[in-house]
Amino acid sequence: MAHRFAGKRIAVVMGGLSAEREVSLNTGAGVLAALRENSWDVVAIDWKDGTSLPQLLADAGAQLVWNALHGTYGEDGAVQGLCACMGLPCTGSGILASALAMDKVMSKRIFESKGVPTPRWRLLPHQGPADASDAVAALADFGLPCVVKPANEGSSVGVSIVEDASQIAPAVIAARAFHGEVIVEEYIAGTEVFVGILNDRVLGSVEVRPATRFYDYEAKYKRTDTRYLIPPELPARVIERTQDIALAAYRALGCTGHARPDLRISTAGEPFVLEVNTLPGLTKTSLLPKIARSIGMDYPTLCEHILETASTI
DSSP states (O other): OOOTTTTOOEEEEEEOSSTTHHHHHHHHHHHHHHHHHTTOOEEEEEEOTTSOHHHHHHHHTOSEEEEOOOSTTTSSSHHHHHHHHHTOOBSSOOHHHHHHHHOHHHHHHHHHHTTOOOOOEEEEOSOOOTTOHHHHHHTTTTOSSEEEEETTOOTTTTOEEEOSGGGHHHHHHHHHTSSSOEEEEEOOOEEEEEEEEETTEEEEEEEEEOSSSSOOHHHHHTOSOOEEESSOSSOHHHHHHHHHHHHHHHHHTTOOSEEEEEEEEETTSOEEEEEEESSOOOSTTSHHHHHHHHTTOOHHHHHHHHHHTOBOO
16 A cells, blocks of 8 residues: 555554553564565564663664554653654654543543543542552442542553452552552443544444453453454444444544544443543454454554554644
8 A cells, every 4th residue: 555654664662661561562563563564664662661762763763653552651642742752753642632541530531521421430549548448438439339440551450340348448459559540430231342443433343252250451361262243242223322432532532543442331222431542452363453354454454554644743
């Protein structure tokens, strides 16, 4: 395919400093192989603790950044800002949209202001007593089951489903092990659906049926018994509404390029947006490539289409 970045040296930046380093390395390896398969001038950059990313980019002669990072510093606007300062086009959403999507609290506030349905929620501070007794008191009237998670992590890192009051303290302690505030969310019983978006257009959606209680880190990256249904086994009107709401969430945050909103569909067929992933996993077996494949777009072609969306915003 003809491409506006033909002849440019592409740096696939992976690894990073977040809790999602391992996932990022897998995404980066997949993207790197796909671009090399189509004869792009591409170089891998493994950003490790103690190294300077600006120096690594300069030493590599990078003219464009494929952002294969996940989590803190890679997905939250920090690297996007660096690339803008260096004049390097970068894949994924821009600075503000990345920061808003990564911060689940700000995402919630924007969804509510725009009328995008999202589960009822409550915020807890990052700091608290070692036994999390403050959280137990604060959630006495919240209702169970609920979901407890860090407000600024992805890949279901630090997420717990709480079904009994005795589980609140351990869940909050686990979430507080990561940086930032803790968000507590009403648990929506029903179906997990993930929507693939590329350049302001819905590609499709996938229903995920994990063998575990929810689509956690283990179900995503370790287990082999998770089921993926494309299209979701839901009424057509529910799928259409789910995809419309996912696109509304993407637009509410100001996202560009590729993204993957995550939703829960209640037993009554009502979609609720949990979050929007602006840099979703992109290995050959990740959800966005699965969705793309279902409409006849192979993995290398998807990678090239994403490359086309790179910008310096």
